[in-house]
Amino acid sequence: MGVGEESSSLKYAITMASLFLCCINSTAQQTNTLNQSHTLNSTQHLVSTNNTFTLRFFKPSNTSANTYLAIFYSQSSIPIWIANTHTPITNASASLIFDSTGMLLINQTHGDPIHLCPSETTITAAAKTTAVLLDNGNLVVREVNSGKTLWQSFDCPSDSLLPQMKLGVNHRTGKNWTLTSWLTQDDPSPGPFTLEWDPTGVQLVIRRRGVVFWTSGTLKNDIFENMSLFNDLLQYYHMTTDEESFSYSLKDGRDDPNPTSVRWRIGFRGKLEFGHMGVQLENICYGYNTDRGCATWEQPECRSDHTTFVLMSGSFMNADGDVDVGHFDASLGPNDCRVSCWNDCNCQAYKNSDEMGCTTHSRNVKFRPDSSSASQEFYVIQRPQDGTKKIKKWIWIAISVLITSLFVSVIVVIFYLRGKRKGKASSRENHLLQLMTPHNTNxxxxxxxxxxxxxxxxxxxxxxxxxxxxxxxxxxxxxxxxxxxxxxxxxxxxxxxxxxxxxxxxxxxxxxxxxxxxxxxxxxxxxxxxxxxxxxxxxxxxxxxxxxxxxxxxxxxxxxxxxxxxxxxxxxxxxxxxxxxxxxxxxxx
Known part of the structure; x- marks a missing residue:
């Protein structure tokens, strides 16, 4: 065999070996199980057997320095569960491993290991365990010999609720199942809103910074009083000696061809999402109204009923005719910024933003509307006397036109009826004339x-x-x-x-x-x-x-x-x- 032939054979062998290794690596990446002898790094992931769910590390945005371990719908970029919302991995690489007791933890190159949420099961000695991503999106740690579940991600919900997950409380262990919104669009840190189960009122409750913000109304016949998003689902209220909880599943136990359409999520602005639908509660609940399930709370003296925020494009000008830059607070997220402006009687508007940082404008500056693409968006406080003057004007015009139309219609009807009566009277007189006049007077x-x-x-x-x-x-x-x-x-x-x-x-x-x-x-x-x-x-x-x-x-x-x-x-x-x-x-x- 010549040198050229040996070289060709060597290249062929290397190519086949590479393909074989890629296949092995691809097969390994598609597994749904992580054993104690393996780790899951930032380039690897677990995939459920039905290919619906994926476990992997991710960054919320291209500019974010934080890394999180999360479970996704395989076809979506929005996570349904995050393991470390309170402790993000900052400027470091990380991997998912087992600790000495057989439980999962996140190991990072810089900083202390991050333990996942506590288990409801007490482990007294080292156990041989394995982690499996199930077809329902639940990541579980099981004991190999007995198959007993020692830990599960469903016990540590973040901002999403899936079928078979629970909201409520376990009285035996003290575990509370509650959804918590993100802080901003790209920050999974705990935000201002929580979604809880109220076993006393048999209803769902959304709180904002601990204060009741909205309620679903009592659950009756699988329907919530203030919700119409669950007609295709089977909801049930489960109550035992140990726990009071709420969970749901699809009707008749069927599988949905689009799994993302059955997820509940509480948004960072207070939006209650169900699949691709949702109710933006932030825009309807102001604390003075109770329609659609909104709760009431103490209001500032300067905010009367029917005062609202209106999203408008434009800019603010000061007394000198210059653009007003407003006041900036870097510590406030979008909803906290809204609340801060609402509670400040000197605040006229705040800048629309999905990120951290709050820009507000006082009542001493004048808003100049501008619908061009170069203008910014602001949530401007609209008081009844500001927003209803023109509306009232048009209402009075409409009422005047209506009254005039009715008056003219009545006059026309009166003349019509009068003419009709005259016509009948004339007809009767003519008939009487015919009766009283001889046919042949001659x-x-x-x-x-x-x-x-x-x-x-x-x-x-x-x-x-x-x-x-x-x-x-x-x-x-x-x-x-x-x-x-x-x-x-x-x-x-x-x-x-x-x-x-x-x-x-x-x-x-x-x-x-x-x-x-x-x-x-x-x-x-x-x-x-x-x-x-x-x-x-x-x-x-x-x-x-x-x-x-x-x-x-x-x-x-x-x-x-x-x-x-x-x-x-x-x-x-x-x-x-x-x-x-x-x-x-x-x-x-």
């Missing part, structure tokens, strides 16, 4: 059977003559109805005034006055003075018949009679009794 006037030549007046002519039966033209009322002005005009000798001017040229005045006199005789007060039908026909057709004098019609309008027409004693004799104390009037026919 036939009645030229009745050859009787040869009486009766003059017929239709209803319309009577309406015209009496001015629509006006009270001004009414004299009295007889047995057949009202009597109008004819009597009064007859007494004055002005009977021709009753004639329609249109008839003045074609009508014979003597004939008109004769017919008028016959009509007045027909309504005489005394029935004996009234002509019968035969006499009326004779009087109107035979001009030679002498007509009796007209006395007075029944039920005259005495107010329009003059003293010369009747004597007072005549009226007294006719209408009054002998003693003058009573009146007797006889109804005609």
């Amino acid at each position: 036939e009645l006037e030229d009745d050859y059977n009787f040869a009486q030549h009766i003059k017929v007046f239709n209803f319309a002519s009577l309406v015209e003559a009496t001015n629509n039966f006006s009270e001004e033209n009414k004299l009295g009322e007889g047995g057949f109805g009202p009597v109008y002005k004819a009597w009064e005009l007859w007494q004055r000798g002005d009977g021709l005034e009753l004639m329609d001017p249109i008839l003045s040229e074609s009508c014979c005045t003597e004939q008109f006055l004769r017919i008028l006199q016959v009509g007045l005789l027909c309504v005489e007060d005394s029935p004996a003075d009234r002509p019968n039908v035969s006499q009326v026909i004779s009087m109107t057709t035979n001009q030679s018949i002498h007509l009796p004098l007209v006395n007075k019609p029944a039920f005259m309008n005495l107010d329009k009679m003059t003293s010369t027409n009747f004597r007072r004693q005549d009226l007294d004799l006719e209408y009054h009794s002998v003693n003058g104390l009573s009146i007797s009037i006889v109804d005609p026919r």
Whole structure:
């Protein structure tokens, strides 16, 4: 074999060996178990058998100097559990190992080892143990021989709750299961919010710096009173002699194809997250309102009801017209900054930030809105008198428009109904005219059977003559109805005034006055003075018949009679009794 062939064979062997070692290394990295003889360094990780969860070291951001050991959903960059939230690894490399008792600890090149949260099980002697990342995301330490669980990450929750995890208290060991938010977006240090289980109220409780901030409401029939995020889950409240706790699991024990959608998380701003949904409680709970589960607490005198923070873009200008840089406090996180500004009556706004550091602006500077991309965002305190003036203005405008519209609508409806009634009345009058007007007046006037030549007046002519039966033209009322002005005009000798001017040229005045006199005789007060039908026909057709004098019609309008027409004693004799104390009037026919 030549030198070239030997060289090629050597390269091939090295390549195959490298591939073999890579495969071995890859297989080792995909394991879910860590034995006492092994360590897990910053380049290695454990993966659950179902590939859903991964245990590894990480840094919250590219600029962070701190390192943490955490469990992730394999498809997510946000951890669901962190082993060392209180003691980050700073500027050093670290590894996960077993101590002499068989328990896990984090060893770092600079600094003391970091022990994980205490175990509920007391270990009296060294035990042969192994660590396993289970398919439900729980990291457990088990005794090899007995399989007994000596420690588990589910007993040390951070900011997330998974199915089969617990919230509550173990009275036997004193262990309390509580979620704690991060301090900022990139700082897993314990933040201001905690999520706890209240066994007395059978509800979930969020506290902010120890003060009740929000409650879920009582759990009834697997539904919380103030939450609507759990309709697809089966929740249950578990209470035994040793513990009072709450946990949940998927309905019917099924597996979710997207495991990240079933995680609960309490955010650093107080947001209660469920999978990809959530409620930003920071924006609805101010301490003076109780809607949607918000709790109340003592308020500063300067913060009245309905005062809120409003996110706005712009800048602050001082009295000299220069940009105000505000006051900066490096020790406050985002929510603590918000609370600090709210409690300070001189604070007008604080800068929006997800990192450490708090910039506030006093009420002595003026905010100038600016929606450009170069402007910064601030949470500006909006008081009712500031934010509702324009709103109230538009409300009053809307109310005015509404009232005007209603008024116009009412007027239109009134006129419509009035017109409709007039239309109905007109229709009734027309119908009455048709009923009261003979179909053939000529036939009645030229009745050859009787040869009486009766003059017929239709209803319309009577309406015209009496001015629509006006009270001004009414004299009295007889047995057949009202009597109008004819009597009064007859007494004055002005009977021709009753004639329609249109008839003045074609009508014979003597004939008109004769017919008028016959009509007045027909309504005489005394029935004996009234002509019968035969006499009326004779009087109107035979001009030679002498007509009796007209006395007075029944039920005259005495107010329009003059003293010369009747004597007072005549009226007294006719209408009054002998003693003058009573009146007797006889109804005609």
